[in-house]
Amino acid sequence: MHDSVLNSMSIELSLQNVGLRKQESSVYIATLKIGVAKASEIAIKSTVKREACYYILKSLQAKGFISEVIKSGVKHYSAVQPKRILEIIEEEKQQKTELMKEIIPELELLQKIALTRPTIEVYEGVDGFKTIVSKLVENKKQEILAYVPEKTLHFLPTFHLQFRRRRKENNVTMRVITEKTKFMQEIQSKDKEELRQTRFNTTIMKDIHSAYFILPDAIVIIKANEKEQIGVYIQEEHTARLQRNIFETVWKVSKTTTQ
DSSP: OOOHHHHHHHHHHHHTTOOHHHHHHHHHHHHHSSSSEEEHOOOOOOOOOOOHHHHHHHHHHTSSSSEEEEETTEEEEEOOHHHHHHHHHHHHHHHHHHHHHHHHHHHHHHHHHSSSOOEEEEEHHHHHHHHHHHHHHSTTTEEEEEEEHHHHHHHHHHHHHHHHHHHTTTEEEEEEEEOOOHHHHHHHHTTTTTEEEEEEHHHHTOOEEEEEOOOEEEEEEEEEEESSSEEEEEEEEHHHHHHHHHHHHHHHHOOOOTO
16 A cells, blocks of 8 residues: 555545544545645545535534635635644533533532442352451551451351451551450450450340441451351441440440450
8 A cells, every 4th residue: 555545545534533423534635635726626535425415514614624714606625734733632621611510519419418328248158258367457547346246256257267367467456345255254354455455245145146347438248157158248338437426335234355
């Protein structure tokens, strides 16, 4: 293929990348080559049908790429100087920027009043619980509030040990409400070294078979028994806030071993 043809194709592609359609690019280049010409002449040069060429020229006029001249009562068209295209692009960019500055406050207001859908994820198996651990400790130096029944720890010993280790590494503190049993008292004896506070409330924890972990903006529920081990992650800030408030109320009336 001839070099000039290849060059024209390359220019057309570049013009399309700055916002012109394929036929608009062809018509603009044809007009640029001719200088000043009638629509019929431009149609022949650009190989665009005559009827379509009229509409394309009008479109290019609106975009500022083509100007119209009347010669002997007949419309002629000429392409604007190529450097003018840069100015047109900059002007459009500036107009869009100014428009966005004006409407951003309104868009942000719409975002605030929009209903947000909670994120709900379900995890199973070893890999699933590794992910749950990561979600619980991904934000360093935070505090987790939790209701943890003894049974859950027995059915998920690997999860429990990994969680305790990762918490210490990330300096994530924890307050736990559980039932008063010998096993849980042994866990409590390691509170200081494991960045944890444990209180007992057997009344609240009676017949509870799932562990609940409350984060600033999410809740993690872990159900573990002989038949299933499932973790559910629910990210919804207002629900998490409500659960934190409830936890604080229960925490106040729960007891340590010294009480």
